[in-house]
Amino acid sequence: MSTEYDLNAIVPPYITDYLRSHISHDDAFLRGLEDYAAANDVPIIEPESARFLTVMCRIKKPKKILEVGTAIGYSALLMAKNTPKSCRITTLEYDEKMVRLARENIKSAGFSERIAVIEADAKDYLAYIDDESSFDMIFLDGPKAHYVNMLDECVRLLKKGGVLISDNILYKGMTADDNHVVRRKITIVKRLRAYIDALMAHKELQTAILPLGDGVTVSVKI
Numbered sequence: 001m002s003t004e005y006d007l008n009a010i011v012p013p014y015i016t017d018y019l020r021s022h023i024s025h026d027d028a029f030l031r032g033l034e035d036y037a038a039a040n041d042v043p044i045i046e047p048e049s050a051r052f053l054t055v056m057c058r059i060k061k062p063k064k065i066l067e068v069g070t071a072i073g074y075s076a077l078l079m080a081k082n083t084p085k086s087c088r089i090t091t092l093e094y095d096e097k098m099v100r101l102a103r104e105n106i107k108s109a110g111f112s113e114r115i116a117v118i119e120a121d122a123k124d125y126l127a128y129i130d131d132e133s134s135f136d137m138i139f140l141d142g143p144k145a146h147y148v149n150m151l152d153e154c155v156r157l158l159k160k161g162g163v164l165i166s167d168n169i170l171y172k173g174m175t176a177d178d179n180h181v182v183r184r185k186i187t188i189v190k191r192l193r194a195y196i197d198a199l200m201a202h203k204e205l206q207t208a209i210l211p212l213g214d215g216v217t218v219s220v221k222i
């Protein structure tokens, strides 16, 4: 995993260094994907958030997971490896190259039976999933500017007691403070703020905002 520091990160580098020194793992396949992602600038979940997702999977023991944003299949495989064998994961990705790489990686890791990669634009596709109230967990890690538009569909698809985890919600601190906002990111930032407002006001959700990695929310459907 990359130990290069992002100077705009929301957590000071010395804390990140300390955290990462405690969360190494010995999964050679996932390590290979981490190296590929670092070498090819593919954004995958940060190590601290990956460990959080792992622990959530172990606590929740989900049977059915929906992921938005597959990339090379790293987080999908991480979840599959930390859930019961009966757990099925559907993951959505609209970039053709990523879909191909993810499918290859998932096949090489021996998880094709458990993880289905769907090539689709998640903004449109969620509305076509008709298994209402059936997902135990949803991991939102796709288009940040559209989280807010996808929220109602996510709530519709989640079971009561199901968990919605959303990544990058503090977006290098820009979501929290105008002084950190880079002009070309202003639209995404406004939409992420709207997403957090909607999560916190939602009658069917209870949400915690964690300053972990690039900011993670964890919501439970009540």
Ligand SMILES: C[S@@+](CC[C@H](N)C(=O)[O-])C[C@H]1O[C@@H](n2cnc3c(N)ncnc32)[C@H](O)[C@@H]1O
Pocket (backbone or CB within 6 Å): 043, 044, 045, 068, 069, 070, 071, 072, 073, 074, 075, 076, 092, 093, 094, 095, 098, 120, 121, 122, 123, 141, 142, 143
């Ligand atoms: C941060 S990466 C996902 C990383 C992955 N979850 C992991 O940690 O291994 C975000 C992915 O979402 C995909 N994406 C962005 N907008 C999308 C959309 N509207 N529908 C489907 N996928 C989208 C991007 O192509 C990218 O591969």
